[in-house]
Amino acid sequence: MIWWGPLLSLSEFSGERLIGTLQKMNTNGKMHEMAETLIKQFGQLQRLKRQCPLKEVAPHAQEKGLLEVDSETYQALLIYYQEKDSSWRDYRLVPHPKDLQVLGGYVKERCETKTPGGVRLSKWAPNNLIEYIDGDSVGWGEVTHLFEVLMEEGYKEVVLVWVMKMVDNPCVQKVLARIQSVQVERLGVHVFISLEDVVATHAY
Incomplete structure (x- = not known):
């Protein structure tokens, strides 16, 4: 959230539909539901990558072809x-x-x-x-x-x-x-x- 900033301030962002989906989850205060959110999964993956840096073999997904x-x-x-x-x-x-x-x-x-x-x-x-x-x-x-x-x-x-x-x-x-x-x-x-x-x- 620190990286994105307040979601409401990104109404013109191209990922508006994704933001809307995240807002509808209403998981604030419901810790047992947090594992089901995209933000939780994103944060978990980033922590794992930081703990165990990968020996990169896979190319970037956006590479041409x-x-x-x-x-x-x-x-x-x-x-x-x-x-x-x-x-x-x-x-x-x-x-x-x-x-x-x-x-x-x-x-x-x-x-x-x-x-x-x-x-x-x-x-x-x-x-x-x-x-x-x-x-x-x-x-x-x-x-x-x-x-x-x-x-x-x-x-x-x-x-x-x-x-x-x-x-x-x-x-x-x-x-x-x-x-x-x-x-x-x-x-x-x-x-x-x-x-x-x-x-x-x-x-x-």
Whole structure:
């Protein structure tokens, strides 16, 4: 409140609707309701940040070209990085221990890109079905998003795919092989992979 000053003096402020909402809460003198107010949450977050300064990895939300990923996509991205390094932490879980890597919720999205090996892929056919290295085996995936995630060394590209599997039909596969195509089916699982793991794209 010291920062804002009296709310009534801000009637011309662009956040007038928000101020009106806060005024209608009428929590003065009702301490048990204070935890439900936006001001209380704002103050709590600021105190936590002051106690445990974050090792900033996430870019500012207003940086040009950034978008905030939804909760499901963020969770898949977090799992991807935690499998590589268990010290990565969800930015929504506060307070954060000191010197921990915090994965932000903002990314840049691209329509197409090229792997270090020269394979061109995109979100649209015919370059959206990819073959990639999955541990000791080969994986298949349909590209849904191409993200650039801000790391300490700069932006790093990752690929979000629907996991696919090759249809086990030798007769059909022989015919499709002649026209350089494959038959696959979606497994209903989203995973992130790195560009370095992409081997090739295929028609389907």
